[in-house]
Amino acid sequence: MSKLRLGVIGAGGIAVGRHIPAFQRLKEDVTIIAVSDVNGERAKSVAKEFGIPHAYENYHDMLPEVDAVVICTPNKFHSEITVKALEAGVHVLCEKPMAVTVTECQAMIDAAKKANKVLSIGFHYRYMKESQAAKKVIDAKEIGEPLVVRVQALRRRKVPGWGVFTNKDLQGGGSLIDYGCHLLDLSLWLMGNPKPVEVTGTTYNTLSKQPGQVNEWGNFDHETFNVDDHVTGYIRFENGASMLLEVSWAANIESDKESVSISGDRGGLEVFPFKLNYAKHGMLFNSEATWIPSEEDPGYFQAKNFVDACIKGTELVVKPEEALFVSQIMEALYKSSQDKKSVQL
Template identity: 70%
Template sequence: MKKLRIGIIGVGGIAQGRHIPAFLQLRDVCEITALCDVNVDRAKETAEKHQIPHVFENYQDLFSEVDAVCICTPNKFHAEISIAAFEAGVHVLCEKPMALSAEECEAMIAASKKADKVLAIAYHYRFMKESQAAKKAMQEVGTPLVVRIQALRRRKVPGWGVFTNKDLQGGGSLIDYGCHLLDLALWLMGNPKQTMVSGTTYNTLSKMPNQVNQWGEFDHETFDVDDHVTAYAQFENGASMLFETSWAANIKDDKEHLSISGVDGGLSVFPFELYTTKNGMLLNSQAAWIPSEENPGLPQAKNFIQACLGLEELVVKPEEALQVSQIIDRIYESSESFREGISQ
């Protein structure tokens, strides 16, 4: 069987830490044939390290050497590069979030359909073993009623890369971190359509001088993205969602929590637990062992490759990633409208 030729566009931390190692482990079905980065020296070093034959500074020049690309650039370029890839007849795995706005996401989907090529979004939390277990257990939860999300870090603003650059990233803790658990929750719920979204964003802490931050230094004077976000959403099936995410919360410890209370039972994802009633009792169930890869990047890469080869359906469908971006847009819009109302 012919191997899928893959190009990596952007060879920063997420490419080096997740995508390149995953594709290299799947040499029986794919090969990384090209790298592209505006930092050509970094791309050349990476290519030499992994014996990758081609290096480019311009992503357009890469398309002739690949069947598929993995886009690991700042968010601002996700839509532009994805659409160009489709016009060149190339499949796309794009890092999350899908794009800067729902409008850009829709353009990406239209381009993928016109080209008849795969568009996958790297919401890797769906591939975690706890998430896979929770998806299987949703039948015991029944119709979801209330979803609770907390994706909270104590003073961990990313002090590297362009995470705090609004022009390049579109936002902060919500679009970078909270989006993962938002996507996971929607998937577990079956992606019901949202009917109401309200939210508030903050960046007060990170704009204060003399920062105490565990993840490196950043300029508090130029910090212009959200470091803490709260939101409430309602859905057409009657379910509601309580959502909170932060890079810089003044809390005791980091907290990653996703729980769903349904008509028949409930569950928590991290750690995976199931809450049911049986024989007149309240039961809490924990998994002694969950069969799955420890590294979610590997099944994510496998699923993308198999989808490109026409052998599997995507686990993360682009229309579902679009819904995440629609909710993110509405949270930001709601917060802006609230602040404009206060200032009037």
């Protein structure tokens, strides 16, 4: 294959804000030839804006014309469209989360194996320079074996007031499945993707169901709000490691906080901003990297890795089997909150 023919399914914000610009920068290896959206006029508008030759209302009409697709639809449709594309012999990059349920995720993996096609998931936090730096340090065993991981993905009064983010039927959840999944995936990847064995979680939406909302990211209907705006969780892994997780769209905190902190048996690190903490020579040290290479947009690296995997067989940074772990934990967190007890995996 000399040049990848790419189609984009779903013409919303993530398609025009990240994926289309990123893939168009890789013009030596890929050409975006089509975009589809259930809103046909939206598809035509985006195609015209980005100089894409074809626009479709039905993605099925696109599949015979492309070698690969990027799926940017609501979460409910991720698995169905992915399986159909793979069955048509088309490589797939699907936006996060992988799917709404673990069963749907497994169907995607099975379809990719059967078709012998590339399937990756859009967890772009792995491509951030701080994440790449942390991965190098951890893989070099500089902090030893990860023991305790603390993850915070907290926003102050920033419920997305656009799109379908607060529609449980279409998205499957709220702050956890939309935002928290990124830092959950990143943490699991940095830990070496250990197997989760027990999950305890509590979900909330009390704050966002109150009238008179103060919200920085637009308006939403508090009366119909039925997804989580705050989630806490505790995850225990087969290797003895554990994770403390807190996610929110609407926390009553001083300011937003995005943090991954990993304590190992020889040292520790913070990912954002990247720092190392360790004890040595009878002293305690905190160190910062004065320079980390690459100011490049992580969306570009994500697109390049996918294209290289399709054309050259390059190893994927985000493998579907790893993304399934993320969905498995999220599903267990929701079930634990509903049943008010821990979930054994």
